[in-house]
Amino acid sequence: MSTEKAVKVLLVDDEDAFRQALAKRLERRRMEVFQAADGNSALEALKAFPANVVVMDVKMPGMDGLETMACIKRDFPDTEVILLTGHAAVEDGIAGIRAGAFDYLQKPVETEDLLNKIRQAYDKSRHHHDLAKEAELREALEKQMATAERLASLGTLAAGVAHEINNPLAIISEAAGYLQLLLEKDECKEMPFHDRFEKAIGKIEKSVKRARRTTMQLLGFAGQPDAVYREIELDDLVEEVILLAAGQASAAGVTVVKEKNPNSAALWTDPHRLRQVLINLVSNGIAACGRGGRVSLSFDSSNDWATIQVKDTGHGIPKENLERIFEPFFTTKPPGKGTGLGLFVSLDIIKRLGGDMQVKSKVGKGTIFQVSVPRLSKTCPGVCNDIDWREKARELERRDNHGTGAH
Ligand SMILES: Nc1ncnc2c1ncn2[C@@H]1O[C@H](COP(=O)(O)OP(=O)(O)OP(=O)(O)O)[C@@H](O)[C@H]1O
Ligand SMILES: [Mg+2]
Structure with a gap:
């Protein structure tokens, strides 16, 4: 089946022989299988091998299945977990489901049951993934729209401000030009502080030029119809x-x-x-x-x-x-x-x-x-x-x- 082909499964069990036998059976059904012998290695393996479904024993030395699952749910929220419990340990399975497992199966495991569960868990994980992608896309779009709106209102504001500033700028510039003309007149040549006046007028003109550059840019952005x-x-x-x-x-x-x-x-x-x-x-x-x-x-x-x-x-x-x-x-x-x-x-x-x-x-x-x-x-x-x-x-x-x- 084409879906089976794409399913990535991580098998976590401390019993080597059991794990390897199960892995072979799943691989024969064209699943991509990785293995880990304990909780820590499972978390490490998931970083390199983003499995869709984790099939994991509850009873393991060190970090047990429930603890490991809590970490998986936190770090890999798209990954579904199927727990394998001991023959008489229904409570473990129920605790697992409460903590976020997709489901549990009791050992010894029937291959067909496990395959069905994996397939269902895979569908759920894909659905999760699509929802997450959709949310991401929506967020990006909303951001884009907010930026566009912000720019549009910035444009209107900028054009308004630029117009308002241009008028007084023109007056300042003209007045500075007039002062410059006066300074050049013979009667003013000997005026005290003549040089300083000239320098100050120069500064005014330079700043007006700079302010004009800003308003021209702003009008270029927003003002031209x-x-x-x-x-x-x-x-x-x-x-x-x-x-x-x-x-x-x-x-x-x-x-x-x-x-x-x-x-x-x-x-x-x-x-x-x-x-x-x-x-x-x-x-x-x-x-x-x-x-x-x-x-x-x-x-x-x-x-x-x-x-x-x-x-x-x-x-x-x-x-x-x-x-x-x-x-x-x-x-x-x-x-x-x-x-x-x-x-x-x-x-x-x-x-x-x-x-x-x-x-x-x-x-x-x-x-x-x-x-x-x-x-x-x-x-x-x-x-x-x-x-x-x-x-x-x-x-x-x-x-x-x-x-x-x-x-
Ligand atoms: N060709 C370039 N080489 C290196 N840095 C650049 C180049 N073009 C732009 N930048 C960087 O981008 C910044 C923004 O450029 P932008 O043209 O928007 O404004 P500005 O040049 O700083 O101001 P203004 O255009 O009013 O003189 C610059 O300050 C500079 O850091
Ligand atoms: Mg520039």
């Missing part, structure tokens, strides 16, 4: 990202390059968001590299998917952090340097574009982030929005170089 799709070339996108990252890269002494890709491909996606993701990844790569480090971008495509890899020669991500890097606000950067939102927002964007993101990292060697997005086609809903990205990138770079240089 629908994606704006258009056709782009992978090659153009990657070149544009490299151009945009040039300022940060040269300040850090890191080279950002495109690996040779003979076949560029067109895809239909939201270039703004995809670009935001790639810039986040490249920026992380640069930050992870010391001077002389290298960040390289490559891409590939199949009929349905476009993949882009961002690879760096940086310090890598320790295993314990790998599970956390996509959490909001998780950062290992010094206080005030990182928002810890880059990857969280990026993963969200990629998921919304119907794609996925994977990471592989080796401490001391470097990290590879791989983004996959569906290539889709022009028939997808969206607005065609033709902007000259190279010009836009140059403009942003000019603006960045013109600024205070704070990153």
